[in-house]
Amino acid sequence: MFKRLSIVCLISTQLPFIAMAQDTWRGLVVTEESRCSPYDKKKQYPYSQSVEDDIVEDMDGLVYGPYTGRYFESDTSTDIEHIVAASEGHDSGLCDASAETRKEFASDLLNLTLAAPEINRCGPGGKCGYDAAEWLPNKNKCWFANRIVEIKTKYALSVDRAEANALDAVLSNCQSFAMIFYTENNDLPRQDALALYDDNENGQISCTEARNHNIAPVTRAHVAYQYMRDADGDGVVCE
Structure with a gap:
């Protein structure tokens, strides 16, 4: 009788550890999104419009939308685009972050690019704060997917299972994660x-x-x- 009780007790003490085990993908915790505090993009994720000039400088002076392979005459025709949207970041861990960390995330060039307004905002084909399970760009998918992993790793953000599956499907077929600059007709890379x-x-x-x-x-x-x-x-x- 004593031996049976000992076995039961041993098993029961191990159960909490089993329940606490976390699923991970590429070092990121896989869990459902959670809005642990109210979300207000303007107040919680501020950034200066001047970062648009920094984005252009980072692309060697080109005003370029990597999602579509489209070039623009000036950045007055583009939006500042957060690769991991502020709302996505908020629901993936930043809801519990400090104001300084949120501001850093919003202004981090690692998480910024350019996009035409119809791509950046809500509407048919628009990114609209979606994650990778809900939206992927027409071009530069490898660069985009890899950048999401880099950003989420840097800020210790989580992914949900659908997002991890979508990203993995892209990344498993990539030979390079560099941004590709396409020809003006948006069909092929500039040269071989x-x-x-x-x-x-x-x-x-x-x-x-x-x-x-x-x-x-x-x-x-x-x-x-x-x-x-x-x-x-x-x-x-x-x-």
């Missing part, structure tokens, strides 16, 4: 960079090959950039 610069045909472009072809330093706007390793992530390789 590998055919031009990949001398040893290994699917990548080295700094030696870039210098041999007199294209170094290579900036993010150059067609070769997506096939090169930008170790420090500053948008320039082979400085």
Whole structure:
């Protein structure tokens, strides 16, 4: 009798640990979204309009919408776009964050790009604060999906299961996570960079090959950039 009671007690003490185990995906906690405090984008996630100039500078002076591969004459035609929307970030963990962390998230260039108003806002085909399970861009899916993982990792945000599945479906088929700058007709990359610069045909472009072809330093706007390793992530390789 004593032995039976001991076994029951042992099992019962282990149950809380089993219940507390968390499902993770790529280091992110997988759980349902939760709005643990009221949401007010303007008050809780403020940012300066000047970040638009920083976004353009980060894309080497191009006013470019990576979701569509579209170029604009000026940033007056674009919206500042949060890759992980403020509402999504709020419901994925920032609802419990400090005001300073929320402000940092809203102004972080890692989480910012440009988009035409009809893409950024609510409406047919619009992103409208959706997560990756609900909306994916027509172009630059690999860059977009990888950037979401980077942002959520940086701010310790969660993903729900549908979002994790959608992101995994994209990322599992990616060879590069660099932003692709498309031709003006939005159909194809500007040139076949590998055919031009990949001398040893290994699917990548080295700094030696870039210098041999007199294209170094290579900036993010150059067609070769997506096939090169930008170790420090500053948008320039082979400085």
